[in-house]
Amino acid sequence: MRSVLKRTSALVLRRGLTTYQSTWWKNDSLFRVHPSISRALAENQPVVALESTIITHGMPYPHNLRTAKEVEAIVRAEGATPATVGIIKGKVHVGLSSEELDHLAQCTSSLKVSRRDLPHVISKGLSGGTTVSATMIAAHRAGIPVFVTGGIGGVHRDGENSLDISADLTELGKTPIAVISAGVKSILDIGRTLEFLETHGVCVATYGKSNNFPAFFSPQSGFTSSCQVGNPAEAAKLIASALSLGLHSGVLLAVPIPEEHAASGQQIEDAIQVAVAEASANGITGRDVTPFILQKVNDLTEGKSLQANIALIRNNARVGSQIACALSKQMNETELKGQTHSRNHSSCSESDVVVIGGINVDFIAKGKTKTIEFGQTNPGSVCQSFGGVGRNIADCLSRLDHRPLLISAIGADSNGDAVLNYCKHMNTSAVARLEEQSTATYCAVITESGELSLGLGDMDIHQQITEQYVSQFEKQLSSAKLVCLDGNIPVSTIDYVCGIAKKHNINVWYEPTDSEKACKPFLSDAWKSLSYSSPNLVELCTMNKTLGFPTPAVLPNSVEEVLSVAVTLSRPLLEHLHCVVVTLGAHGLLVCGEHDAGSVTLQPRKERKRRQLCAVHYPALTVTAEETMNVSGAGDSLAGALMAGILQQRDTDSCVRMGLLAARLSLASPHPISPTLTLDCVDPDKAPSQNRPKLTYRCID
Missing domain, CATH: 3.40.1190.20 (Ribokinase)
Known part of the structure; x- marks a missing residue:
């Protein structure tokens, strides 16, 4: 009876979030999402992922810390929640506290962490700033669809021989996330970079009135994007379409530098050419090239490149946050209607x-x-x-x-x-x-x-x-x-x-x-x-x-x-x-x-x-x-x-x-x-x- x-x-055996592709990221001992990020995601509120190599390797202290906090403030002011991604003592953090930002900004032993470096840095309990590729991985696994950065990596000059191609590009080809950037630095081979992205099925769009592809410090590179979006709502529709199709590839939205800062672009471009030649003469290769050139350009332009860099990142954060808010609104309306x-x-x-x-x-x-x-x-x-x-x-x-x-x-x-x-x-x-x-x-x-x-x-x-x-x-x-x-x-x-x-x-x-x-x-x-x-x-x-x-x-x-x-x-x-x-x-x-x-x-x-x-x-x-x-x-x-x-x-x-x-x-x-x-x-x-x-x-x- x-x-x-x-x-x-x-x-109950939970599947985990649909964005998760492997179980180890769900282990709290390796991957930590800040409570404010978890709460915003649970409530379907807009969240913007931010990289941290700009903190650890992009600018000197205290410019790096001040810029990082200003960028987060811009994201909040636009109605989104900032989620700066970084690695602290072997833990992948999505969303950093003020103390953790301070730590990364002043940590002299921080590594530059790309996809390939994640296993090493985590297994050794090290700290580092995440590049575009590593930030994309962490943001995607946390369920964040929009990521704002300064500029992405690309195919290096003479890349057809050296095969020096940034992992940012391959990540865009296999991780469904929207990357908002100012295009590609002119120290790279922009034409081959765009060809590489096309081969990997990445949708590239220019944000603004034209489809001219920007070259970081310059609003024009001489190349064009495959499409153009004129405002946050159009950008959000493009991203939503890409995510809904399940293509498993990203979207690159290139945002030209603001006009008031583009005037000094030619001076910066000239300095870049000098820095590139000097790097080649000194035998500087691989991941050391970019930081060397950026520092050299900053010296040659007496700080104008740093000012333009900061202005560009602020602008990207503003535009990216507006797009994230529009995307969140559209997705919520779709769910409700x-x-x-x-x-x-x-x-x-x-x-x-x-x-x-x-x-x-x-x-x-x-x-x-x-x-x-x-x-x-x-x-x-x-x-x-x-x-x-x-x-x-x-x-x-x-x-x-x-x-x-x-x-x-x-x-x-x-x-x-x-x-x-x-x-x-x-x-x-x-x-x-x-x-x-x-x-x-x-x-x-x-x-x-x-x-x-x-x-x-x-x-x-x-x-x-x-x-x-x-x-x-x-x-x-x-x-x-x-x-x-x-x-x-x-x-x-x-x-x-x-x-x-x-x-x-x-x-x-x-x-x-x-x-x-x-x-x-x-x-x-x-x-x-x-x-x-x-x-x-x-x-x-x-x-x-x-x-x-x-x-x-x-x-x-x-x-x-x-x-x-x-x-x-x-x-x-x-x-x-x-x-x-x-x-x-x-x-x-x-x-x-x-x-x-x-x-x-x-x-x-x-x-x-x-x-x-x-x-x-x-x-x-x-x-x-x-x-x-x-x-x-x-x-x-x-x-x-x-x-x-x-x-x-x-x-x-x-x-x-x-x-x-x-x-x-x-x-x-x-x-x-x-x-x-x-x-x-x-x-x-x-x-x-x-x-x-x-x-x-x-x-x-």
Whole structure:
């Protein structure tokens, strides 16, 4: 025999961000993203990557530090977040603090780090400034699409013989990121550089009124770009097109030097020719050429080249930030307008309940033996179904004569198509379809008796159910009778919805989904705006631990001890929550809340006041192992039916009865929510009266 309230857990193996190409970059000991960058990226705000060789090798101290901070200030002033990339003691940093900028600016042992140098510098724990290629790698892996620099490297003069070609060019050919620069320095072979970029499929565009390709200190090099963009919006469209096509190559946007600084360009160009000749005469080659020439040119022009260099970098930062902001705006508008499935706001407004949570495509593998032998093929059967906690609860409510608005996200893939086709009976108008994202999938391996042996989940897309996306449904949220939050969604989204609930006095049900996610609302005061929650005993422990309350080291087994612990752990939450429903597996269900006529009232309270609290224990209904087909949706069926009963203003016993019956149907179905679920088959007045549980009442206060 097995309880219909048995909650399953999943061992979730995360894929990582779609921009990640290898797992070692996710190791915090090697790759660190500054919190301000992580926050901006999570909220789909514009971020601009900046290189650090200009700090370590481009200018002398203190010009380098002052320029770096000025460039970051320009990026912020344009509405974007600067992310200077550098390597400090073997750690790749995306986004540097003020102290870290100071360190790089004054570190005399810093190395110039290109793609090839990354393994050496990291393995030795060294520090260095990242070149264009290394910065592109780090920015791309962090999910930053726009990178601003001074000028890129290229094919060196006589490169056809020396094969001295900058790694910047090959990186542009294989890393999908937009590089905003002032073109290529005239010390290089600009013609061959452009030919090399064309060979590697790099889109090169001039920013401005013409397609003349600039030569760093000069707005014209004598060569042209393949295309031209006149403003940030046009540049953003070009970048968005390149990223959407999945070409895996970059875009080079060449920004001419401002006219007021171009006048001294000829003097600087003359000095460059002298410096190039001197470098050749002195046998200076490789990576030493550029710093030698820059220093020589600065001496010959009495600092004018340095001033022009600084002005050029400032201008690139300004233009690049404007482009990043335009790109962010376009991508957000696309997500809000073009990536939702047939959004109909009139249908959204019909919903009296809103569910915010995940959608999964589930694969349930059930063995034909009592145990699963790992490392070999086991006899069994595999079936596909459609799940996700948020989807399941919305499905359950939909089958019980409600029309919940489901706010979620799926990929623009075949699994997403299948989900929408299966969920035609539901209101999916607020489900976003996201390009370059995979619909969440979950695979459960269960034994013959229905016990979970292993669960694997790919749930990254749930993090795209952001506060920004959900906020467009604020009208529906503020007028709903009940809002249900699935613990898979981001903390910031939970906090946002709790803020709306507090403002409009909305009832919120939090379904924690697993022990790790149970803590999310309790990381701040957001939990005080919750009305209901349905944790199991382990999740209830997590909630208490997060709030700083003591919890038992080992959970008991006997019914009396389990109930005692559940009551004790529920008590702190009831200071603010209206009701806590604790699922106890084989031991049944414990409903804790305000005492009302010998029971607990589930109906929302009209005012917050001192209450007499109590708990009622409902033993579990049972299902034989032979009847059990799928354990993944029983808890969600229970929660959904409880909510339906509350919305229908039923008494507590009737609500719980509905939940238990819905969960039993779920266990006997290959689908998380049984397609045969109807209001009639769980209606306490119509359903068979067998197995009606005996209740145990206890006072909490």
